Amino acid sequence: MANDKLIDLVNIRKAYNNNVVLDDLNLYIKRNEFLTLLGPSGCGKTTTLRIIGGFENPDSGSVIFEGNNITKLPPNERQLNTVFQKYALFTHMTIAENIAFGLKIKKKSKSYIQDKIKYALKLVNLDCYENRTVDSLSGGQQQRIAIARAIVNEPKVLLLDEPLGALDLKLRQDMQYELIRLKNELGITFIYVTHDQEEALTMSDTIVVMNQGYIQQIGTPEDIYNEPKNAFVADFIGESNIIPSTMVEDKVVNILGTKFPCVDTGFGKNQPVDVVIRPEDIELVRPEDGIIKGQVTSLIFKGVHYEMGVMANGHEWLVHSTTLSPVGNEVGLKVDPYNIQIMNKPASEDEEAVIVNE
Amino acid sequence: MNKKTFLSFPYLLWMVAFIVIPLFVIVYYGFTAMDGNFTIDNVKSILDPINLKSLWLSLELAFISTLICLILAYPLAMILKGMNMNNNSFIVLIFILPMWMNFLLRTLAWQTLLDRSGIINTALTALHLPTIDVINTPAAIVIGMVYNFLPFMVLPIYNVLIKIDNNTINAARDLGANNIQTFIKIIFPLSFPGVVSGITMVFVPAMTTFVISDLLGGSKILLIGNVIEQEFTVSNNWNVGSGLSLVLMIFILFSMALIAKYDKASEGTNLW
Numbered sequence: 144m145a146n147d148k149l150i151d152l153v154n155i156r157k158a159y160n161n162n163v164v165l166d167d168l169n170l171y172i173k174r175n176e177f178l179t180l181l182g183p184s185g186c187g188k189t190t191t192l193r194i195i196g197g198f199e200n201p202d203s204g205s206v207i208f209e210g211n212n213i214t215k216l217p218p219n220e221r222q223l224n225t226v227f228q229k230y231a232l233f234t235h236m237t238i239a240e241n242i243a244f245g246l247k248i249k250k251k252s253k254s255y256i257q258d259k260i261k262y263a264l265k266l267v268n269l270d271c272y273e274n275r276t277v278d279s280l281s282g283g284q285q286q287r288i289a290i291a292r293a294i295v296n297e298p299k300v301l302l303l304d305e306p307l308g309a310l311d312l313k314l315r316q317d318m319q320y321e322l323i324r325l326k327n328e329l330g331i332t333f334i335y336v337t338h339d340q341e342e343a344l345t346m347s348d349t350i351v352v353m354n355q356g357y358i359q360q361i362g363t364p365e366d367i368y369n370e371p372k373n374a375f376v377a378d379f380i381g382e383s384n385i386i387p388s389t390m391v392e393d394k395v396v397n398i399l400g401t402k403f404p405c406v407d408t409g410f411g412k413n414q415p416v417d418v419v420i421r422p423e424d425i426e427l428v429r430p431e432d433g434i435i436k437g438q439v440t441s442l443i444f445k446g447v448h449y450e451m452g453v454m455a456n457g458h459e460w461l462v463h464s465t466t467l468s469p470v471g472n473e474v475g476l477k478v479d480p481y482n483i484q485i486m487n488k489p490a491s492e493d494e495e496a497v498i499v500n501e
Numbered sequence: 502m503n504k505k506t507f508l509s510f511p512y513l514l515w516m517v518a519f520i521v522i523p524l525f526v527i528v529y530y531g532f533t534a535m536d537g538n539f540t541i542d543n544v545k546s547i548l549d550p551i552n553l554k555s556l557w558l559s560l561e562l563a564f565i566s567t568l569i570c571l572i573l574a575y576p577l578a579m580i581l582k583g584m585n586m587n588n589n590s591f592i593v594l595i596f597i598l599p600m601w602m603n604f605l606l607r608t609l610a611w612q613t614l615l616d617r618s619g620i621i622n623t624a625l626t627a628l629h630l631p632t633i634d635v636i637n638t639p640a641a642i643v644i645g646m647v648y649n650f651l652p653f654m655v656l657p658i659y660n661v662l663i664k665i666d667n668n669t670i671n672a673a674r675d676l677g678a679n680n681i682q683t684f685i686k687i688i689f690p691l692s693f694p695g696v697v698s699g700i701t702m703v704f705v706p707a708m709t710t711f712v713i714s715d716l717l718g719g720s721k722i723l724l725i726g727n728v729i730e731q732e733f734t735v736s737n738n739w740n741v742g743s744g745l746s747l748v749l750m751i752f753i754l755f756s757m758a759l760i761a762k763y764d765k766a767s768e769g770t771n772l773w
Binding site: 196197198217218219224225227228229231232233234235244245248249292293296 | 666668669671672673674675676677678679682686687690691693
């Protein structure tokens with residue numbers, strides 16, 4: 144549905160001094176979606192956000208907003224607001240003046256602005272902070288003011304550039320829930336940039352995994368986690384065993400010389416593929432009950448589970464299990480067919496480069 | 502007394518000997534008559550019409566020079582920021598380089614340039630253009646002041662401008678401000694400490710100078726600095742000279758108070 148697309152990025156290309164950051168990027172963002180651009184640093188996610196925000200001009204391609212081409216529109220004429228990485232609050236103004244900035248520019252009435260400030264501060268749980276200075280707030284509070292400053296303008300889209308990057312773990316988790324709540328209360332579209340896969344999985348409706356200027360996969364958090372399209376996505380989203388294998392025939396894959404039953408079809412016969420198995424999907428059983436046998440080589444306690452390395456068929460398998468098996472033990476490994484994710488070998492050179500870099 | 506404070510002792514001695522004691526000597530001379538009796542006539546001599554006129558002219562020229570410096574320096578500092586040089590010290594070097602040349606020589610050069618039969622007028626005559634008659638006028642003094650003190654305005658402003666995060670400017674744009682609104686509401690207020698610092702660093706030396714007015718103003722134009730200098734060197738009246746110095750010091754202290762209020766990071770002091 145065309146009118147479902149709020150923002151449409153068409154054939155975006157951006158290079159800095161011959162260094163191509165984005166190459167022919169196509170992406171659309173739906174109304175009221177929480178979309179996350181996820182990838183390692185230098186993957187082009189922030190550049191994409193800055194192009195949407197209007198702080199960078201693409202070398203070619205266009206940005207369509209509600210059917211209008213806004214590629215050349217300066218940021219102050221776009222109906223979206225940004226929350227910057229290091230908050231970028233105006234240090235020479237009070238909290239209230241910071242929040243009122245956008246509204247004063249739009250020449251709203253004094254009473255309207257007062258109401259909006261109160262409303263926004265309540266929304267971010269910082270009532271009565273109007274007259275505080277920026278310096279007197281903690282990082283998390285500054286972050287929430289930055290969000291308040293953006294949302295009082297009632298943007299159609301809120302752009303967030305790694306807004307939680309500078310916060311400590313506990314605060315980050317709290318803010319994640321806060322952002323989800325805000326998103327639901329405000330009913331606006333969020334475009335979120337992060338390199339933190341957990342953050343992306345927690346908050347997003349849609350995740351766009353990017354690497355080296357290319358989109359690797361677009362999907363729901365479940366899709367991205369359970370059905371990674373290639374080795375890069377599998378490796379970037381959580382821990383995994385990525386093993387080069389051969390698809391013997393439909394529903395049978397040869398992993399390191401042992402045939403495993405799986406559920407995938409249509410790859411052809413004797414086709415080289417990559418197999419992804421999540422460490423928590425491998426079951427530790429008695430040696431005679433496993434599909435393959437191995438020996439425990441390492442053991443680390445992680446709190447929720449044990450992380451074990453198991454050497455089997457010449458490959459060290461990463462296994463997460465709540466039952467302990469001491470180092471040196473003979474164990475059997477078992478994987479349910481639907482937990483084996485088959486991926487085509489990387490087709491393009493760019494995907495290849497990713498794997499070489501690992 | 503720990504080791505570090507002990508090491509500062511020679512400096513302390515230096516300060517007492519060459520700053521504190523002379524200051525007291527000036528205060529002593531300022532408040533005594535030739536015969537050593539207490540008087541405030543020396544200070545009151547500022548009310549003498551000639552001295553008052555000099556003080557007023559000094560204020561006027563210092564004000565004009567500071568204003569011109571500000572008008573020239575701010576856009577220059579903005580351009581320098583826009584150039585996004587990684588190597589800040591290079592910029593600083595360019596501005597400090599002329600200062601390595603003797604201050605007197607640089608001012609003398611202006612004398613040669615502006616002279617009635619100087620380089621500028623010779624060139625104008627060769628081009629069949631009307632000559633200018635600037636030397637020995639207040640305008641020549643202003644030119645000399647602006648030339649000599651401009652770096653003291655550029656550097657503090659540049660120093661605060663480069664510290665403004667680009668995302669702060671982007672945030673203002675993002676919230677709907679156009680370029681002019683962004684400048685008025687964000688960039689200028691954030692750079693204000695640098696502006697105050699620059700104004701003080703230009704205004705104070707411009708107010709007290711007697712060399713520039715001596716060389717470029719001939720002996721016709723007396724600034725308050727010249728008056729004080731002449732009291733000491735020509736009239737040999739240290740008492741009146743000291744009295745007038747004390748009056749001048751009030752203006753300088755006022756400027757210092759301003760700088761202390763706004764310029765907590767001492768943006769420009771690296772030049773002194």
